[in-house]
Amino acid sequence: MTSARRELIVRALARVEGEGRLDVTIRDGRADRVALAIYEPPRFFESFLRGRHYLEPPDITSRICGICPVAYQVSACNALEQACALKIDDAVLDLRRLLYCGEWIASHVLHIYFLHAPDFLGLPDSIALARTDRAAIERGLALKKAGNAILDTIGGRPIHPVNVRVGGFHRAPTRTELAPLAEQLGAALEYAVATVDWVSSFTYPDIELDHDLLALRHESRYAIEDGEIVSSTGLRCPAEEFPRHVVEHQVPHSTALHAELDGRRYLTGPLARYSLNSSQLTGQAASSATAAGLDVQCRNPYRSIVVRAVEVVYAVEEALRIIDRYQRPAPSFAAVAPKYAVGHGISEAPRGLLYHRYELDTDGLLTAAIIIPPTSQNQAAIEHDLRTAVNAHLTLADDDLTAVCERIIRNYDPCISCATHFLTLTIDRR
Amino acid sequence: MSAPPKTTPTLAVWKFASCDGCQLTLLDCEDELLALSEAVAIAHFLELSDTVTGGPYDVSLVEGSVTTAADRDRIRAIREQSRFLVTIGACATAGGIQALRNFADIDEFLAVVYASPDYIDTLATSTPISAHVPVDFELRGCPIDRRQLLEVITAYLAGRRPNIPNTSVCTECKRRGLTCVMVADGTPCLGPVTHSGCGALCPAVSRGCYGCFGPTTDPNLASMTGWLRTCGMTDSAIARVFATFNVAAYGTGNGGRPE
Numbered sequence: 001m002t003s004a005r006r007e008l009i010v011r012a013l014a015r016v017e018g019e020g021r022l023d024v025t026i027r028d029g030r031a032d033r034v035a036l037a038i039y040e041p042p043r044f045f046e047s048f049l050r051g052r053h054y055l056e057p058p059d060i061t062s063r064i065c066g067i068c069p070v071a072y073q074v075s076a077c078n079a080l081e082q083a084c085a086l087k088i089d090d091a092v093l094d095l096r097r098l099l100y101c102g103e104w105i106a107s108h109v110l111h112i113y114f115l116h117a118p119d120f121l122g123l124p125d126s127i128a129l130a131r132t133d134r135a136a137i138e139r140g141l142a143l144k145k146a147g148n149a150i151l152d153t154i155g156g157r158p159i160h161p162v163n164v165r166v167g168g169f170h171r172a173p174t175r176t177e178l179a180p181l182a183e184q185l186g187a188a189l190e191y192a193v194a195t196v197d198w199v200s201s202f203t204y205p206d207i208e209l210d211h212d213l214l215a216l217r218h219e220s221r222y223a224i225e226d227g228e229i230v231s232s233t234g235l236r237c238p239a240e241e242f243p244r245h246v247v248e249h250q251v252p253h254s255t256a257l258h259a260e261l262d263g264r265r266y267l268t269g270p271l272a273r274y275s276l277n278s279s280q281l282t283g284q285a286a287s288s289a290t291a292a293g294l295d296v297q298c299r300n301p302y303r304s305i306v307v308r309a310v311e312v313v314y315a316v317e318e319a320l321r322i323i324d325r326y327q328r329p330a331p332s333f334a335a336v337a338p339k340y341a342v343g344h345g346i347s348e349a350p351r352g353l354l355y356h357r358y359e360l361d362t363d364g365l366l367t368a369a370i371i372i373p374p375t376s377q378n379q380a381a382i383e384h385d386l387r388t389a390v391n392a393h394l395t396l397a398d399d400d401l402t403a404v405c406e407r408i409i410r411n412y413d414p415c416i417s418c419a420t421h422f423l424t425l426t427i428d429r430r
Numbered sequence: 431m432s433a434p435p436k437t438t439p440t441l442a443v444w445k446f447a448s449c450d451g452c453q454l455t456l457l458d459c460e461d462e463l464l465a466l467s468e469a470v471a472i473a474h475f476l477e478l479s480d481t482v483t484g485g486p487y488d489v490s491l492v493e494g495s496v497t498t499a500a501d502r503d504r505i506r507a508i509r510e511q512s513r514f515l516v517t518i519g520a521c522a523t524a525g526g527i528q529a530l531r532n533f534a535d536i537d538e539f540l541a542v543v544y545a546s547p548d549y550i551d552t553l554a555t556s557t558p559i560s561a562h563v564p565v566d567f568e569l570r571g572c573p574i575d576r577r578q579l580l581e582v583i584t585a586y587l588a589g590r591r592p593n594i595p596n597t598s599v600c601t602e603c604k605r606r607g608l609t610c611v612m613v614a615d616g617t618p619c620l621g622p623v624t625h626s627g628c629g630a631l632c633p634a635v636s637r638g639c640y641g642c643f644g645p646t647t648d649p650n651l652a653s654m655t656g657w658l659r660t661c662g663m664t665d666s667a668i669a670r671v672f673a674t675f676n677v678a679a680y681g682t683g684n685g686g687r688p689e
């Protein structure tokens with residue numbers, strides 16, 4: 001490398017939710033600085049939540065992310081229900097889990113077929129995939145539609161559902177109303193299994209990551225809508241201890257805050273969930289994981305597409321189980337009264353653990369709100385992977401190096417909207 | 431991948447400050463997406479494709495509000511390249527929930543979220559696209575309705591105005607045969623002053639409308655406020671309910687912030 005400074009803006013990163021930029025500085029043949037610059041304009045949710053009524057966060061925070069609004073609604077409900085010491089009926093919790101299964105299916109299938117798979121097939125997008133393998137994209141659309149049907153039926157619409165409230169639901173559907181879902185999901189299960197078969201036929205780089213892993217765990221089932229926090233380092237704690245272990249700090253290059261777990265970079269999301277909880281997968285999901293060649297842990301970020309596909313199988317099966325045993329809860333929500341308190345809520349958004357914390361005053365107004373989305377938790381790990389990859393591929397031309405970096409970023413299904421704009425790669429070789 | 435013939439109309443999708451939900455609505459058209467991708471050339475849609483084609487574009491769909499100086503310039507460039515420019519959703523049409531900053535001290539807002547506010551580039555206001563460039567059509571909703579989006583795209587491709595009724599949620603509620611939640615249950619509901627388009631989703635789940643499609647033309651807010659008081663809402667609760675996803679459009683009060 002010469003000492004001359006080169007700065008190139010290569011292109012926008014596509015197939016991610018939201019927009020950002022990657023800055024790479026190469027000095028003396030080493031990646032000197034690798035910064036995932038999220039410059040999605042800040043929207044200040046934590047600021048304008050102050051002074052709002054304590055029943056508003058499920059509706060307001062869902063607007064942080066159009067891809068995973070249910071995750072925001074559920075983490076908000078969990079936090080506020082904890083603050084108000086509310087006991088929620090099991091049937092209501094079941095319905096919440098069913099709704100969340102819908103979001104896992106819709107969001108994961110969007111990522112698998114529209115955002116991630118084209119990388120493994122050498123295609124620019126799913127439109128090109130529709131030309132080369134129409135059956136595949138039709139299968140993906142049918143599967144996504146089944147996830148959205150759950151959100152539609154229970155929530156009223158797939159994006160920013162209207163039926164969720166603190167304590168439960170405004171109205172619980174009848175068994176009859178859920179019946180058509182069971183039929184649609186029965187067909188979707190076949191598509192979900194076929195999806196695992198499809199993605200497990202892709203070629204994967206042989207890479208294992210050593211990041212610490214963080215996920216929720218439930219005593220009796222694969223954690224989705226609630227659970228306790230566990231990590232690969234042996235941490236085990238309830239939601240309220242999250243802030244003691246996870247610390248966010250601001251970096252100059254990003255509007256998303258960075259987080260560390262006990263001072264170290266860590267990963268949350270499908271790889272973490274699967275590696276910590278794969279023994280809780282049952283039925284077809286467990287068989288599909290085995291058939292796809294997944295071990296009890298998966299630390300290859302490229303294979304996250306396989307883990308997502310297995311989680312889709314699980315979510316479809318779990319949705320079918322919940323519909324099968326469903327008894328309409330009455331009332332559809334637990335009555336709630338505000339109190340002067342602090343509440344912490346967590347749940348597993350499709351792309352990782354989502355934490356909310358609220359402080360209430362005696363009038364039921366919020367005095368403080370903290371929201372820590374999965375992408376800000378994963379940012380340090382993504383940057384670490386990018387640095388490793390840049391060093392391993394220094395001889396590549398800028399365009400090819402950009403493609404490698406983009407693939408790495410997509411492995412994590414980052415939801416940059418939760419903080420973010422364009423991802424252009426700036427390579428500064430000096 | 432063969433290039434579409436030159437006569438194929440081009441569609442572009444642009445993102446400003448937003449949650450991605452309105453552009454995701456296009457991908458949620460599972461039954462129509464493949465047909466649409468054959469009828470139009472998707473020239474710019476970053477969430478869907480790496481392939482980006484330069485303008486001009488026949489139809490640009492714009493999601494999100496303008497909150498940075500760079501975005502103020504970007505929307506002008508997009509307008510110059512677009513035959514028809516359609517805003518999709520409450521952010522692009524009314525400034526979105528992030529327009530709550532318009533009623534607050536932006537420095538205070540920054541300090542709550544960021545330890546070093548100096549790093550952050552933002553304007554003190556969140557403004558709709560129409561505050562910056564002429565807009566051909568504004569599609570309402572937080573998020574927009576999938577069927578209405580298809581109607582708008584179809585209309586512009588066919589060279590006609592979209593058939594999007596400018597009525598209130600009440601008309602859709604009646605058409606669905608729902609019992610009025612305000613009359614029957616005393617549940618506060620913004621349906622009478624809220625633009626139709628959702629299909630009366632909230633009353634269908636025994637909930638009052640919370641105004642995510644924004645106001646109808648000439649909403650009678652004075653009468654609405656009286657009804658909300660009759661339903662037991664306090665003045666501060668009434669201020670808040672108008673100060674959400676279309677806060678800048680209802681033109682009421684101080685953004686719902688404590689007095």
